[in-house]
Amino acid sequence: MNQAEVISRLQSIFDNVFLEPPVLTPELTAAEVPEWDSLLHISLLVAVEKAFDVRFRVGEVEATKNVGEFADLIARRKKER
Amino acid sequence: MDLVEIKDLLRRNDPEFWPHLKRLTAQAVDFDDLIFLSSLRRKAAARGLVRPGQAAPLRLAILGGCSLYPLHELLSHLLETDGFACDLFLGDYDNYVSEIMDPESGLYSFRPQVVLVIPGVQRCRYAGAITDSREEAQAAASGVAMQLLDLCRRVHDNNGAEVILGNFMLPTRRDPGEFRTRTLTSDWSFRKWVNLELGLNAPPFVRICDLEFLATRLGGLASEDRRGWFESKQPCSPALLVELCREAAHLIRGLRNPPRKVLALDLDNTLWGGVVADDGLEGIEIGDTSPRGEAFKAFQNCILSLKQRGVLLAVVSKNDHARALEPFEKHPEMVLRAGDFVSFKANWEPKSDNLLQMAAELELGIDSFVFVDDNPAEIEIVRQFAPGVTTILLGSDPADYAAQLQDCGLFEPRGITTEDLQRSGQYAAERERQTLAASTTDMDAYLASLEMVATINDFTPVDVPRLAQLINKSNQFNLTTRRRTEAEVASLIGCPDHVCLSVRLRDRFGDHGLISIIIGNKNGPALEIDTWLMSCRVLKRQVEETVLNELARLARGKGCSHIEGVYLATPKNEMVRDFYPRMEFEARLVTPDRGDFVLDLASFLPRDTRISVRTNL
Numbered sequence: 217m218n219q220a221e222v223i224s225r226l227q228s229i230f231d232n233v234f235l236e237p238p239v240l241t242p243e244l245t246a247a248e249v250p251e252w253d254s255l256l257h258i259s260l261l262v263a264v265e266k267a268f269d270v271r272f273r274v275g276e277v278e279a280t281k282n283v284g285e286f287a288d289l290i291a292r293r294k295k296e297r
Numbered sequence: 298m299d300l301v302e303i304k305d306l307l308r309r310n311d312p313e314f315w316p317h318l319k320r321l322t323a324q325a326v327d328f329d330d331l332i333f334l335s336s337l338r339r340k341a342a343a344r345g346l347v348r349p350g351q352a353a354p355l356r357l358a359i360l361g362g363c364s365l366y367p368l369h370e371l372l373s374h375l376l377e378t379d380g381f382a383c384d385l386f387l388g389d390y391d392n393y394v395s396e397i398m399d400p401e402s403g404l405y406s407f408r409p410q411v412v413l414v415i416p417g418v419q420r421c422r423y424a425g426a427i428t429d430s431r432e433e434a435q436a437a438a439s440g441v442a443m444q445l446l447d448l449c450r451r452v453h454d455n456n457g458a459e460v461i462l463g464n465f466m467l468p469t470r471r472d473p474g475e476f477r478t479r480t481l482t483s484d485w486s487f488r489k490w491v492n493l494e495l496g497l498n499a500p501p502f503v504r505i506c507d508l509e510f511l512a513t514r515l516g517g518l519a520s521e522d523r524r525g526w527f528e529s530k531q532p533c534s535p536a537l538l539v540e541l542c543r544e545a546a547h548l549i550r551g552l553r554n555p556p557r558k559v560l561a562l563d564l565d566n567t568l569w570g571g572v573v574a575d576d577g578l579e580g581i582e583i584g585d586t587s588p589r590g591e592a593f594k595a596f597q598n599c600i601l602s603l604k605q606r607g608v609l610l611a612v613v614s615k616n617d618h619a620r621a622l623e624p625f626e627k628h629p630e631m632v633l634r635a636g637d638f639v640s641f642k643a644n645w646e647p648k649s650d651n652l653l654q655m656a657a658e659l660e661l662g663i664d665s666f667v668f669v670d671d672n673p674a675e676i677e678i679v680r681q682f683a684p685g686v687t688t689i690l691l692g693s694d695p696a697d698y699a700a701q702l703q704d705c706g707l708f709e710p711r712g713i714t715t716e717d718l719q720r721s722g723q724y725a726a727e728r729e730r731q732t733l734a735a736s737t738t739d740m741d742a743y744l745a746s747l748e749m750v751a752t753i754n755d756f757t758p759v760d761v762p763r764l765a766q767l768i769n770k771s772n773q774f775n776l777t778t779r780r781r782t783e784a785e786v787a788s789l790i791g792c793p794d795h796v797c798l799s800v801r802l803r804d805r806f807g808d809h810g811l812i813s814i815i816i817g818n819k820n821g822p823a824l825e826i827d828t829w830l831m832s833c834r835v836l837k838r839q840v841e842e843t844v845l846n847e848l849a850r851l852a853r854g855k856g857c858s859h860i861e862g863v864y865l866a867t868p869k870n871e872m873v874r875d876f877y878p879r880m881e882f883e884a885r886l887v888t889p890d891r892g893d894f895v896l897d898l899a900s901f902l903p904r905d906t907r908i909s910v911r912t913n914l
Contacts (some may be wrong), residue, residue: 231554232300233309233333255336258367262329262535274524 222268222287229263245290249251270294300333301753305361307341322378328535332367335374341382350508351382358409360388360396361463361623363532371411371538390530391417397448405455409550410782412452413506413545415532416445420851423487427473428478434481435490442494446503454504457784461548462499463541464492465847466533469517483715501762504548508533528648547706552782555770558661558685559871560603563670564621564643566616567691567698567717568633569593570598574620584630591696591769597632599699607706609639609659613651613668615675617645636743638804649682660774660833662869707899711762720752727834744839744907751840753847754798756790763811764799767830772869775830776862776876794819796851800844802835802908809835813844815884817860824852826862829876839906845880846903850914853898866894 218219223240231237233256246252252260265271270293280286303321304313318338320333325331341348355376359365365387373383386407388396393414396404404412406662419443423434449460465488481490492509499505512520515537525531533541565572570582570589582590584595604610610633614621621643625635635641640659642651648668656663663685670676671691679686689705691698730747736878772778789797800813812835816828826848831840852860862877866872866889878884879893885893 235304236338251340254338255332255339255367255370259329259332259336262327262332266329272524276529278528 220285284292319378354382356410358382358386358412360393363414364389364530373543413461423482438490464514487813558665559609561611561668566671598697611640614643749804752801771830822858824857840901842904843908860896862894866900
């Protein structure tokens with residue numbers, strides 16, 4: 217799975233969770249989306265782990281800076297499985 | 298979970314959003330679904346979508362040795378969607394000891410009504426050596442428990458808040474192997490001991506949120522989350538956090554809502570397999586001769602054990618009455634017998650009608666009923682036409698019926714009182730009394746023949762649980778319907794400005810227990826009646842007159858010249874709208890919602906009643 221494929225699957229999770237879903241781009245950050253608060257973030261992470269059947273390692277999600285890096289992380293963890 | 302519809306409702310600002318949110322929240326299992334629903338709730342509030350009437354918010358403080366986020370979000374979501382809006386106070390991370398010890402802390406200026414404390418598991422370890430004696434470890438474990446209970450007591454003593462205290466999850470890792478069971482110094486044994494000490498020594502104002510049990514039920518490994526701890530000091534896995542919050546919400550609701558009283562049961566394919574009118578007495582499945590029969594028998598045993606701790610049983614069945622009774626009288630494998638039921642309705646009327654009629658006959662509110670049936674159509678008719686009743690639709694496998702009942706959470710005792718255990722017998726005695734009344738045309742002679750004795754005392758600490766129970770569940774004969782927590786009731790004991798009466802009644806058929814409560818407040822020359830309530834079981838027994846005689850005597854003793862009574866109308870207390878006029882109080886101001894009445898003590902003459910009084914006042 218490459219970054220684009222991951223982002224396209226992420227988009228459907230975001231569409232489900234957000235009232236006004238942002239269009240995901242690799243450069244997008246949570247800070248740019250008013251609805252993307254810490255509460256929604258927690259819900260998103262659990263939903264992403266479920267949907268992709270991955271488990272992130274301690275601290276690594278926090279280290280990602282934007283949607284692109286987050287998608288790369290998902291792709292890396294997915295590859296291990 | 299399908300989120301399309303609820304998001305649409307919110308986008309359209311449709312008030313249907315709220316009931317929909319409530320339904321989805323009640324059904325949701327997954328953590329992320331609940332968190333998402335909570336975020337929708339916040340968005341709805343931010344958009345100004347008006348929600349149906351909510352009670353005054355509950356002031357809830359949450360303290361703990363872990364992060365309280367998103368715990369508080371989840372808990373307040375569960376409470377708010379269930380009609381309990383919350384004002385929250387959140388303690389700082391792992392600062393609960395000093396927050397509780399410092400009387401100047403923000404916790405106390407918040408004046409919480411309920412305080413949830415989730416102590417840090419990191420503090421629940423034996424600090425000594427693995428070779429220490431059992432006595433040393435035991436003393437240390439008791440010490441941990443007593444320290445926590447002491448914190449709860451401080452919270453309670455400061456402003457009377459009720460406390461919900463989390464206990465400790467057990468370790469899930471194998472170390473130190475089998476040796477863990479041979480010593481109290483291992484985390485495994487030590488925490489179990491602390492948990493036992495907590496529960497066994499908890500005073501009435503403390504409710505244990507049993508994390509040990511919840512984690513055992515869910516599975517230890519599924520309950521812990523080390524990553525969550527390291528990243529953001531989460532106390533447990535998201536899955537257990539859901540269980541924790543559901544349990545805490547359940548306990549908080551239980552502080553205000555009493556448990557249900559009546560379990561009304563269908564018969565065919567509920568208490569036994571098959572249809573007795575078609576299959577005959579020999580054809581129904583019940584008892585140890587078949588696996589299905591065993592399952593139904595286990596269900597009956599489970600029902601019987603509810604009866605033994607005070608739940609009233611009833612039958613509501615679409616059946617021919619005589620055929621329906623047959624298994625109870627003649628089938629050797631039946632556990633339940635006709636005498637176990639306080640009401641037996643087997644007929645062809647709608648079950649909702651039967652339940653409403655039963656409530657009237659037993660003089661109980663319809664919302665104290667739980668109805669169990671295997672047929673969705675019957676459940677639906679009761680939901681629609683007797684909406685106060687809580688319904689349980691049995692699943693497809695009788696093997697799970699008992700578990701369904703045991704998990705319903707509707708009959709949880711709050712410390713079983715002696716009255717609870719006598720209740721079923723009391724209803725049986727009531728049937729005998731009614732038979733006697735029917736045979737006695739002269740009411741006065743009937744009342745005299747009952748040989749009634751009322752014991753009228755002031756409130757005592759030992760009565761507090763039962764007093765609070767009655768104060769919080771009485772609806773019909775209740776002049777003001779003012780609810781009080783146990784702590785609020787306890788604070789009235791020995792208060793010189795108050796006249797607090799607890800009234801017990803017994804007669805020659807049995808003991809009714811505590812049946813009436815009066816709280817009066819001396820205000821200058823007036824005794825103001827804050828609360829006057831009575832159990833409907835003892836209507837028309839002259840209890841009210843007897844109580845008024847005592848009240849007048851005590852008011853005079855306190856130098857009062859008159860008694861002031863108020864009636865506050867609710868949907869359920871119509872029966873006492875004319876209570877004060879009947880007691881010959883004079884009306885001062887009467888509107889549909891409220892009536893103010895006064896009784897002049899100078900001209901009051903005690904009533905003649907057939908009740909002899911014992912009192913320590």
